Amino acid sequence: MVRRLAEAGKFSSRMSKHKVELYRSKFVGEHHRLRFGDVGELYRIDDEKRILKGVPFVCNQFIHADFTYAIQGSDRNWAGLFTSSDFEKRKWLYRVPLTEIVKVLELAVSDYPSAIFTRYDREKEDWIVETD
Numbered sequence: 001m002v003r004r005l006a007e008a009g010k011f012s013s014r015m016s017k018h019k020v021e022l023y024r025s026k027f028v029g030e031h032h033r034l035r036f037g038d039v040g041e042l043y044r045i046d047d048e049k050r051i052l053k054g055v056p057f058v059c060n061q062f063i064h065a066d067f068t069y070a071i072q073g074s075d076r077n078w079a080g081l082f083t084s085s086d087f088e089k090r091k092w093l094y095r096v097p098l099t100e101i102v103k104v105l106e107l108a109v110s111d112y113p114s115a116i117f118t119r120y121d122r123e124k125e126d127w128i129v130e131t132d
Contacts, residue, residue, distance in 0.1 A: 002108050003059035009129030012113040019052040020104060023095040039069065039082060043093040055104055061085050061094055071095065 006015060029042035039045065062068065064085035073079035080097040088094070113131035121128050 002104060003056060003063060005108065006056065006059075009116060009131055010113070011108070011111045012131050015055055015107060015111050018055055018104070018107055020055060020058045020100050021097065022051050022053055022058070022100070023048040023097075024051055024092040025049075025095070027090050027092060039093065045093070048095060058096065058100075058104070061088065061096075 005011060025043040025045045025048040027042060028044055029038075061083050062081075064087065065083045066086050066089045068081055068083040070081055071079045078098055080095055080099075080101070082093055082095055084093050115132040117130045119128050119130075120126075
C-alpha cells in the first residue's frame with residue numbers, strides 16, 4: 001500500500017528521501033525452493049552488512065518476494081523479516097528490522113504534501129504528479 005500511495009503522489013518528498021536501514025547477507029548456495037531452514041545454508045547470515053535503501057526498494061522486496069520469513073529476537077518477540085525478491089534472491093537476503101518497518105508506516109500515515117504539481121506528458125499519455 002505504501003508503494004501504491006507513493007506512485008499516486010500522495011507523499012511529500014520526505015518519503016522519497018527516507019532511507020531504511022537494512023542488513024543484507026550474500027547468497028552462497030545453489031538456489032532451489034527455499035524453506036526457512038535453508039536460509040542459513042544459502043546465505044551468509046553471520047556476515048551480514050548494514051545498508052541504507054530507499055522506501056521503493058524495500059516495498060519492491062516485499063511485493064516481489066520469492067520468500068518472506070518472520071524473525072524472532074532472543075526475547076521471543078518479533079524482531080523483523082527476512083525477504084528477497086525474485087530478482088535479488090540469487091544475490092542477497094535482506095533482514096528488515098521491525099523498527100524500520102514501523103518507521104516507514106508511521107511516516108506514511110503522517111506525511112502529507114503541502115503542494116502538488118501535475119503536468120500532462122503526451123509521450124506517456126498520462127499525468128505526472130509531483131509533490132514538494
